Amino acid sequence: MNPVALVSTPWPLFNRPSVQLGALKAFIRQKLPGLEVNTRHFYLGIAEDLGYDLYGQISERTWLAETPYAALLYPDRIDIVERFWRKKALRVPFVNDCDFCALCRALEVSSSSILDQEDWDRYILAGFSICFGQLTSSLYYIREVKKRAPTLKIIVGGSACAGDMGQSLLNCFPEIDFVIRGEGELPLVHLIKSLTGTQGDSRMVSIPGLVSRHNVLPDQEISQISNLDELPVPEYDDYFNQVRSLRTNKTFLPKIPMEISRGCWWRKSVNPEGASGCAFCNLNLQWHGYRAKSLNRTISEIDSLTKKHKILSVSFMDNLLPSKGQKELFEGIKKLKNDFRLFAEIRATTPVETLASMGAAGMHEVQVGIESLSTSLLKKLNKGTSVMDNMEIMKNCETPGLPDLTGNMILNFPLSDNDDIADTIWNLEFARPFRPIKGVPFWLGYGSPVWQMPHAYGLKRVGNHPYYSHLFPPEVLRNLSLIIQGYQGGVRHQNRIWKPVKKKLQEWKTSYYRLHDTPGSGPILSYQDGRDFMIIRHRRNKSNDMTHRLKDTSRKIYLFCQTQRSIAEILARFPGFGEDKVRPFLQMMVDKRLIFSEGDRYLSLAVPISGLLDGITE
Numbered sequence: 001m002n003p004v005a006l007v008s009t010p011w012p013l014f015n016r017p018s019v020q021l022g023a024l025k026a027f028i029r030q031k032l033p034g035l036e037v038n039t040r041h042f043y044l045g046i047a048e049d050l051g052y053d054l055y056g057q058i059s060e061r062t063w064l065a066e067t068p069y070a071a072l073l074y075p076d077r078i079d080i081v082e083r084f085w086r087k088k089a090l091r092v093p094f095v096n097d098c099d100f101c102a103l104c105r106a107l108e109v110s111s112s113s114i115l116d117q118e119d120w121d122r123y124i125l126a127g128f129s130i131c132f133g134q135l136t137s138s139l140y141y142i143r144e145v146k147k148r149a150p151t152l153k154i155i156v157g158g159s160a161c162a163g164d165m166g167q168s169l170l171n172c173f174p175e176i177d178f179v180i181r182g183e184g185e186l187p188l189v190h191l192i193k194s195l196t197g198t199q200g201d202s203r204m205v206s207i208p209g210l211v212s213r214h215n216v217l218p219d220q221e222i223s224q225i226s227n228l229d230e231l232p233v234p235e236y237d238d239y240f241n242q243v244r245s246l247r248t249n250k251t252f253l254p255k256i257p258m259e260i261s262r263g264c265w266w267r268k269s270v271n272p273e274g275a276s277g278c279a280f281c282n283l284n285l286q287w288h289g290y291r292a293k294s295l296n297r298t299i300s301e302i303d304s305l306t307k308k309h310k311i312l313s314v315s316f317m318d319n320l321l322p323s324k325g326q327k328e329l330f331e332g333i334k335k336l337k338n339d340f341r342l343f344a345e346i347r348a349t350t351p352v353e354t355l356a357s358m359g360a361a362g363m364h365e366v367q368v369g370i371e372s373l374s375t376s377l378l379k380k381l382n383k384g385t386s387v388m389d390n391m392e393i394m395k396n397c398e399t400p401g402l403p404d405l406t407g408n409m410i411l412n413f414p415l416s417d418n419d420d421i422a423d424t425i426w427n428l429e430f431a432r433p434f435r436p437i438k439g440v441p442f443w444l445g446y447g448s449p450v451w452q453m454p455h456a457y458g459l460k461r462v463g464n465h466p467y468y469s470h471l472f473p474p475e476v477l478r479n480l481s482l483i484i485q486g487y488q489g490g491v492r493h494q495n496r497i498w499k500p501v502k503k504k505l506q507e508w509k510t511s512y513y514r515l516h517d518t519p520g521s522g523p524i525l526s527y528q529d530g531r532d533f534m535i536i537r538h539r540r541n542k543s544n545d546m547t548h549r550l551k552d553t554s555r556k557i558y559l560f561c562q563t564q565r566s567i568a569e570i571l572a573r574f575p576g577f578g579e580d581k582v583r584p585f586l587q588m589m590v591d592k593r594l595i596f597s598e599g600d601r602y603l604s605l606a607v608p609i610s611g612l613l614d615g616i617t618e
């Protein structure tokens, strides 16, 4: 039987294999044991040739990533593309002083050498996984592969092919023969069976989830596996073999990607008739519903992958970790007794007990869906969290031994108003002892709830983002549906009102990292407990530390509020103290920025200097 190639083109992170290719290869080989399946991580070869610094900088910026291969796809438009590149490359390290034409030439030579290592004629099918930032590079490689093997069938899938986007690619690029609309496993195996003649002729057979010029699917039809435990462990051998073949001065230790769920369990409705999930999010277009691997399966998978590849850095690629059993999951991972270095994305409502079990299992960093420091804006984002939740997790992640937090603040979200901005600026002052979050301008994602209901958010003239006009000729672009969408409506107003927040975010970052420029300097706001008294220490820039001593009931209230508490809970816990004493005490602590309050809820902001020694809090 002729082999199948699965390809991932620039610009994913070069230091880990493609989770999509690994999962697909393992599944195909399970269902069709005799078939040779080769996964090709073109992006690693390109990263090796370009240099990891330059590759890394480009891969972190979607518009930069889409630019060089657009010039290779449409060489007669290189001047237009280059002008766009120059604008986007300003002040980007390594990219700023890069000669665009020289870069394109280098990519062309490198790509050609990578492609020529393969005898494309011997393949029956080549599949391209197209996700964020991989559109123009995939289209370029598809064209080049088809030049080398004109009869080879080409299939594309991935998040950039969901919904109408995939159909539009099929319509615009004759080199593409098939598109997978949702999850890849089942349609791909059906197609291979068809092409190898074991299931009829692909042109005649209608395959659920597969779009071809002969098979137009009803809207939304996809085909997916119901139980993720049925998936075999992903196969990353080709990537690790490629890493072993890197030039000596280019070797590095990769990370292992783990996929333990598909979709998102946070699917709260935006409105009764409308879409669900966070208003800005389009991460779940490929999947219907939410599925997760079981606890035991996840633990055995992490064990087998890390043992096999002798790697201890693992990134959970899920949109967010499963809601159920997180604590048990990390307790199970800890029992493997490996010094793991883990990364995962989580929601802000993750309790401190769970963070502690993550930290103990080796979770080094968590990406938390913070998005905003204004509760009114979080409501507009349909995030289902409050600033109090965000503040609590930011504080908890500052505790020694718990994972470091990274997070974003969405700027310029449509419908943000002056009250949201004022709220954000006020709350930012309380967040300053914690790891700064990054301001990220809102972008309109194809398929997101905002995109589905533009009028509800004051948006008009929604369509492909105007930047794409620098990348594609107009006659092509007009027929494409692409993942980053543009719109009109309040753009300038949003830019203007968010300026003070951007300034504050910059100040926060500068002051936080200045206070941490000495290794081991510890949290900015911490406490030491002396059993019937406590000392709170606040480190400050260009000033002496400020210290506060709390005794007896004041200490107890402060420790009780290590987890957010309502005034009713505080009064019930300390009945002898009286509301007339509790409220002024809390207000004094809020005035000193030692406690954060929202409505009638209170949260102490100082973290235990030595970490969580005896359980969580009093």
Ligand code: SF4
Pocket: 263, 264, 265, 266, 277, 278, 281, 282, 283, 319, 320, 369
């Ligand atoms: S942003 Fe995260 S939590 Fe929100 S809908 Fe998307 S995946 Fe789910």
